Amino acid sequence: MRLLVTGGAGFIGSNFIRHVLAEHPDDTVVNLDKLTYAGNRANLADLEGDPRYTFVRGDICDGGLVREVARGVDAVVSFAAESHVDRSLLEPDAFLKTNTYGVYVLAEAVRELRIPRLVQVSTDEVYGPIADGAATEESPLRPTNPYSAAKAGGDLLALAYWRTHRVPVVVTRSSNNFGPYQYPEKVIPLFVTNALDDRPLPLYGDGRQVRDWIYVLDNCTALDLVLRKGETGEVYNVGGSHEVENLALTREILRLLGKPETLIQPVTDRPGHDRRYALDSSKVARLGWAPRHPFAAALEATVRWYREHEAWWRPIKSGEFRAYYEQQYARR
Numbered sequence: 001m002r003l004l005v006t007g008g009a010g011f012i013g014s015n016f017i018r019h020v021l022a023e024h025p026d027d028t029v030v031n032l033d034k035l036t037y038a039g040n041r042a043n044l045a046d047l048e049g050d051p052r053y054t055f056v057r058g059d060i061c062d063g064g065l066v067r068e069v070a071r072g073v074d075a076v077v078s079f080a081a082e083s084h085v086d087r088s089l090l091e092p093d094a095f096l097k098t099n100t101y102g103v104y105v106l107a108e109a110v111r112e113l114r115i116p117r118l119v120q121v122s123t124d125e126v127y128g129p130i131a132d133g134a135a136t137e138e139s140p141l142r143p144t145n146p147y148s149a150a151k152a153g154g155d156l157l158a159l160a161y162w163r164t165h166r167v168p169v170v171v172t173r174s175s176n177n178f179g180p181y182q183y184p185e186k187v188i189p190l191f192v193t194n195a196l197d198d199r200p201l202p203l204y205g206d207g208r209q210v211r212d213w214i215y216v217l218d219n220c221t222a223l224d225l226v227l228r229k230g231e232t233g234e235v236y237n238v239g240g241s242h243e244v245e246n247l248a249l250t251r252e253i254l255r256l257l258g259k260p261e262t263l264i265q266p267v268t269d270r271p272g273h274d275r276r277y278a279l280d281s282s283k284v285a286r287l288g289w290a291p292r293h294p295f296a297a298a299l300e301a302t303v304r305w306y307r308e309h310e311a312w313w314r315p316i317k318s319g320e321f322r323a324y325y326e327q328q329y330a331r332r
């Protein structure tokens with residue numbers, strides 16, 4: 001397949017591109033990425049020079065550029081997004097532009113160029129908090145923060161393009177991913193890298209919020225399957241089915257690093273903090289998918305990866321991130 005991947009210089013997109021080119025040697029990938037603070041070409045340094053891989057710096061909101069790079073591809077896989085809830089509380093503007101308007105631009109290009117597939121990568125956060133049980137693809141969308149509301153906009157817009165214009169869309173809604181190359185603003189890489197430096201781990205509120213964690217490579221296999229075998233117009237939940245309270249996750253990270261729990265620093269809660277997310281992933285399982293990385297082993301491998309890749313995260317943490325961190329955590 002000839003793929004256009006948007007946002008492929010970020011965390012999940014870069015893992016996905018590496019996965020696809022390893023699993024499907026005849027595929028080619030054009031990676032369209034704006035290189036925001038979260039985009040990093042170093043995430044795919046190993047593919048630079050590979051004739052199957054082309055990087056294009058640009059914005060998915062630029063319809064002319066999108067048409068130029070999308071012409072002739074077999075599918076668009078749409079990862080590009082502003083992805084951090086806390087930043088969406090400070091500066092929502094870019095979230096609305098990329099996460100909603102940007103998806104509209106992609107859907108229009110796919111429609112006009114008659115591209116056979118658009119995979120819109122959405123999130124479990126569009127369902128909002130779930131007190132009991134798990135969200136199915138039929139559950140109502142009740143996003144609670146600007147990030148998830150803007151993602152729900154893109155998600156629903158993509159589905160609307162299927163219903164109204166028969167644009168061949170599939171949507172995935174995955175739970176919290178973790179693994180290599182995740183920007184260290186997100187809780188797992190933030191806590192691992194802070195702990196490595198004996199710095200405090202800012203745990204929001206009572207730390208009893210629950211997230212369903214999935215190892216990024218398991219999400220990549222689900223995305224690859226949905227891309228090739230998913231039914232057009234359908235939504236697929238992709239969860240790790242491994243729910244953990246933030247406090248337990250934090251303790252486990254400290255245990256793996258041999259660091260004391262005195263590093264845990266309770267801080268003021270995130271406004272509107274969703275208590276729990278949970279996904280029913282039986283639909284994508286019926287397509288033939290199963291997660292292959294048990295949580296404990298995958299977390300251990302992830303902690304090891306950050307320990308062994310200081311050269312990747314140190315420049316990030318001393319660059320743009322430092323000002324963000326001071327602003328974000330000074331307020332708590």
Ligand code: NAD
Binds near residue numbers: 011098102176178
């Ligand atoms: P990320 O922040 O690591 O990467 C986002 C990438 O998109 C970056 O490379 C950035 O430069 C690029 N980008 C941002 N705006 C752009 C624009 N206007 N045009 C082109 N490129 C742009 O995010 P991630 O964690 O890899 O998430 C990827 C996708 O998966 C997002 O759509 C996110 O909503 C979704 N998702 C993430 C998670 C998770 O746990 N990380 C869970 C569910 C869904």
Ligand code: TYD
Binds near residue numbers: 085176203
């Ligand atoms: P995060 O990685 O930001 O993902 P999301 O908000 O999309 O689920 O946060 C995961 C959980 O960890 C969430 O409940 C908020 C919490 N958290 C903290 O307690 N402290 C932190 O510094 C961060 C970034 C997150």
